[in-house]
Amino acid sequence: MKKLIGYFFKGLLVLVPIMVTLYVVYFVFTKIDNLLNIPVPGLGSSIPGVGFVATLLLITIVGFLASNIFTKSLLGLVDRLFARLPLIKILYNSVKDLIKAFVGEKKMFDKPVLATLSADSKVKVVGFITKEDTGFLGVKDHVAVYLPQSYNFAGNLVVLPKDQVTPIAKDSSEVMTFIISAGVSGKS
Numbered sequence: 001m002k003k004l005i006g007y008f009f010k011g012l013l014v015l016v017p018i019m020v021t022l023y024v025v026y027f028v029f030t031k032i033d034n035l036l037n038i039p040v041p042g043l044g045s046s047i048p049g050v051g052f053v054a055t056l057l058l059i060t061i062v063g064f065l066a067s068n069i070f071t072k073s074l075l076g077l078v079d080r081l082f083a084r085l086p087l088i089k090i091l092y093n094s095v096k097d098l099i100k101a102f103v104g105e106k107k108m109f110d111k112p113v114l115a116t117l118s119a120d121s122k123v124k125v126v127g128f129i130t131k132e133d134t135g136f137l138g139v140k141d142h143v144a145v146y147l148p149q150s151y152n153f154a155g156n157l158v159v160l161p162k163d164q165v166t167p168i169a170k171d172s173s174e175v176m177t178f179i180i181s182a183g184v185s186g187k188s
Contacts, residue, residue: 029052032052113168115127115158127146141161142159143165
């Protein structure tokens, strides 16, 4: 009986990550596919994947147009408008900055650090320097460190003295993987 229970848990260890991954991929695929659900003439329904491909093409075309000199000014106008509208500007600027931090030309999470939360503590946290000059907050000789949460798309921002922050000589994507996986993933 003990061996049978052992097999059951080994089966869980194999199947659960596979099934969760497949479900998330399926969920994301179907949500994106439904964004542009394009019916095929003559069939009366749509072919699975057409909306997904159309969404990818639309995003790529918008990216191309955003690189074009003629549409840059129009997009700049929309950007300025959204950046000035009350309440909308908070959401718009936050999402824009978050996307730029991960896929923009100037990635923001490129300075992984080991931070000591208080001078007398032996507890350290892993994060990323996001701002090296915090003088505008009235705090000199400090840095802003973002601490992503494991298994979540959230985090905390702490402002620490520079001497409590030690750079990590690792690739930032490797450090982010380590954090997001709660220390389970990553090179040994």
